[in-house]
Every structure is written in structure tokens, then in C-alpha cells.
Amino acid sequence: MDPVIVVGAGPTGLALSLHLARHSVPSVVLDATDGGTTRRAARTCVLRPDTAACLPRLTGLRWHSWRAERRRQLVERVDLDAETAPLHVEQHLLERALRTALEGEKLARVVPHSHVDVLEQDADGVTAHTRGDSGTWWRGSYAVGCDGARSTVRKLLGVRFPGHTAVERHAVAALRVQLPWEDEALLHRDPGGEPGEVTARPLPGGVWRLDWLLPPRGDLVTPEEMLERVQDTLSLWFGAASGNGAGTPGPYELVDTGVHTAHQRLARHWRVDRTFLAGDAAHLQGALGIQSVDEGLRDAANLAWKLALAWHHGHAAAAGALLDSYEAERRAAVGSRLRAVDQALPLVRRGGGLRALLPGGGARAHLGLLTDGHLGRGLLGAPAAYARTPLRPRRGTVSTVPVGTAPGAPVRDVPVTATDGTRGRLRDWLCGAGGELLVVLIAPGTGVWDSRHWLSAGMMPELAAAVDGLPLRATLLVAESYPGAAAHTVLVVRADGHLTAALPAARPAELALCARAVRGEPDAIDVGRRS
Known part of the structure; x- marks a missing residue:
């Protein structure tokens, strides 16, 4: 072919x-x-x-935390871990x-x-x-x-x-500089003041990317204006760190500049x-x-x-x-994400009306929306959950149990063991590394035993045979636990990491139905469903 x-x-x-x-x-x-x-x-x-x-x-940097400030006052600090820290590259x-x-x-x-x-x-x-x-x-x-x-x-x-052209525009500079924060990204917002709205995101090698919000349409940013933005912003931050208002920035090297326009x-x-x-x-x-x-x-x-x-x-x-x-x-x-941005843009940029979108409203809500977009969470940034995907088993054909991940949402990354004894994280088997489907058995206690001891115990032989007989390339994994899942739960996970179903036990016929639905077989899916 x-x-x-x-x-x-x-x-x-x-x-x-x-x-x-x-x-x-x-x-x-x-x-x-x-x-x-x-x-x-x-x-x-x-x-x-x-x-x-x-x-x-990749050679990139994961931030340890995210700071959101308004007029040099800390509004929110988000600590990040391996599950939530984005990679900046x-x-x-x-x-x-x-x-x-x-x-x-x-x-x-x-x-x-x-x-x-x-x-x-x-x-x-x-x-x-x-x-x-x-x-x-x-x-x-x-x-x-x-x-x-x-x-x-x-x-x-x-x-x-x-669509819309030039809905947002930023002046961008990459600097090699030692800022008062280490491996911590920053969003600073000072409506009506200077530097206005600016983000600072670290990269490896002591390099930082700084983005200043510009009018959506306007004049070009000259080299002199860019240098002035850099010096004014660094002076503000070093002064705030020392408690003396405007401070004297330390040495820095301007590595690269540009203007980014978002459509x-x-x-x-x-x-x-x-x-x-x-x-x-x-x-x-x-x-x-x-x-x-x-x-x-x-x-x-x-x-x-x-x-x-x-x-x-x-x-x-x-x-x-x-x-x-x-x-x-x-x-x-x-x-859906573009519609959320359309709703949020006039509220964040011009103020007011946020109570209709977020509880609380006010400056904290403005910064919260921006934080969501940058950190990949909430209304603006969370990974898509295909709750109404057509690739789900026909209603009433499969018995499911609730777990900490909704059907159609991305699965959590947990430690797993393959049937050959290989240990790793669930994400290690995604995007083709484990085939078109992953089947994950939740079996507390298996982590302390060699796989050869539990491969022939309990429901494993039946489940392994069922996985081998599926009409697509599938991999069986075992996890000691998964958020919200009881023992013996079987998770059916697509190759892109989205949950198809959580079964209450090893049920070969229902597992096969899930696999046929993932393949898009008309008699296995709800044909009228749309995401």
C-alpha cells in the first residue's frame, strides 16, 4: 500500500x-x-x-512554579509538578x-x-x-x-x-539574564501603567523569553523601543525584588527579538x-x-x-x-477553545463582566484566565476531553465504572508494568509505542512481585488472552493504582491517551466491543454521536 x-x-x-x-x-x-x-x-x-x-x-525547561502579579503585588502562585509543569522549548x-x-x-x-x-x-x-x-x-x-x-x-x-486577524500582538525578546526568580515563570499585569502586561518564561542556559502586550494593530516596534521596554521592565523587577521601587538591572545579553501576532x-x-x-x-x-x-x-x-x-x-x-x-x-x-477566547478577550483586555464567566470576577479572575491559557488548564487551556466522541461503544452494550478520568478525557500518568516485566509510566506506551490501544489492569500489590508470578494468577490469563485476540494492535499493562479506580478495574485507553471506557473487571466480550468501537465499526458505535 x-x-x-x-x-x-x-x-x-x-x-x-x-x-x-x-x-x-x-x-x-x-x-x-x-x-x-x-x-x-x-x-x-x-x-x-x-x-x-x-x-x-527535548532540550527545554520545566518551570517549578508560575507567578501572577498585578501592579507588583503577588496575586497567585501556582506550584507545578511532573504532572502539571509545561515544557518550554x-x-x-x-x-x-x-x-x-x-x-x-x-x-x-x-x-x-x-x-x-x-x-x-x-x-x-x-x-x-x-x-x-x-x-x-x-x-x-x-x-x-x-x-x-x-x-x-x-x-x-x-x-x-x-476567522479574525491580529486579535493579539506581542513584542518578544529573548535575554540571557539572571532574574530574581529561578525556573519560575511570571505574568505581570499593570493595566494603564508600565510595562503593561508582560510575561517572563525561562529557557535553559539562563535565557528568558519576555512578551509585552501591544495594541492588536499598530506601528512596528523599533530596536530603540525594544531596548527601552527591556530596560524599563528589568528595572521594575529588580527594584521590586530589592524593595526600592525602580532598581538597576544586572548585566544582560539581548539574544533575539521579534513581534508575534495571534490570529x-x-x-x-x-x-x-x-x-x-x-x-x-x-x-x-x-x-x-x-x-x-x-x-x-x-x-x-x-x-x-x-x-x-x-x-x-x-x-x-x-x-x-x-x-x-x-x-x-x-x-x-x-x-470550543476559540469560542472561549472570543468570550474572554474583551473581558480580560477591557475589564468588567467577568462574573458571567468566572466566580469572583475582578483582577484575580483576569489573571486567572491568563494563567489558565499559559499553563494549559481551565476554560482556556485544559486538554480537550472528547466526551461525545463517536468512537465509543453503543449505549447499553458495555458496563462501566467511574474513575478519576471521565470517558473521552486524557488519562493520568501513573507507573505501570508490562507483561514482559518492563516498568515505566503510562505515557511511555502512548503515540504508537504500545500500539493502537492500551488495556490497563488496576491490581494493587503487583508492584512488589516479579511479573512472572502474577501473569498466571487471578484474571490475568483471561485478560491477556482477550487482549491478544483484539482486532487491533494492543498492549496489556498493569498499574498498582489509578485515581478513583477500584481494584480489578480495566482501563481501555486509545493511542493518543484518551480514555475509551473503564470496565469493572476483565470482560472479554465487552473489551472486544470497546476495541471495535475504537476501530469505528458501525455496528459497535453510536453512529449519531458527535464530539
């Missing part, structure tokens, strides 16, 4: 190709650039812990790590200087043409446009991209026959601290295992429902 054609070699396209390789699906990445990466310390991304777990090891390092990982994958190929100008589809696949000296035709089973905001693939498909757009469709859109080609966001790169990587994780099932098994009816679920889940999730 032909490979999947991935158009675009940004983080989303490269991650998608890597995930496909982990699912044993070949892909070719058509890269319009020369394949190099340009270092820009002022161009960074913040990744949620579960997003970062699906990527190669320079984007060129993310792209380089993904390219390096793909070099070791036999099923992945990145082709530079490959600008797509023609895309044709038929019942069996997709054909793409890349321009050059003589031009090249590529044949694929499916195609995914990950080619950014000005996506050629989206335009060739005739998909509209409505809000959402493609009308994310799937047209055998071609899909992902990342900035499908959506633009970034206001109020929301991280667009993280959302694009979530698109890749959601789509990869679905393409893999369709590629390996190819049952037409099941593949149709399965692949449709990508748009149903991800477009609905991103659309």
Missing part, C-alpha cells in the same frame, strides 16, 4: 510522520524548505506534559529533534525543496505534484496538509478559513475524502497564552493512529467512521 503523504515539515508534520512510523505506517514528508532550521530564541513553544511525552527527548530545537528522530526511522522520508502545486484524489489514494526543474509526482494512500497558515493543500481543496481562524472542514488538514493549516490561535504548536501536535497524535488503523485494515465502512472522527473530535475541541 502507498505511504501517507505529509505536506509540510513544521512540528505538526514531522511529529505526524514520526507517530505513523511508530504505528508501522510509511510516510513521505514533502518539505518546501531546504530542510535546515534557523535558530530563533524568541520563537519558542510551551508544551503540556502529555504532549511532550510523545516526542523525542525553542521551536528550532523541537524541529531538529523531530528531524533527527525521523532519520532513524526506515518508514519515514523527508524530501526537501518539495513545494506541492497539484493535488488529485481518487477512490484508492492521492496524487501530489511538486514543482522543480522537471517536477515530481507522488502517490500516497492518504495526504495530510501540515503546511501552515497559508496552506497550499487547504487552498487546493477549496476549504474556507474564516483566530478555523478551517470549515478538516477532511476532504482522503486528504486531511492539521496544525496551522486547520486552525490559528495563540491569544491569551494558548499554545498553537501544542494544539497542532495534538492533531498529529489524534490522526496518526486512526490513519494507521485505516492503512493496515482498510475496512471501508469502519475506516469512514474512524477517519471522520478526527474532524469530529479535533475541530470541535479547537472550536
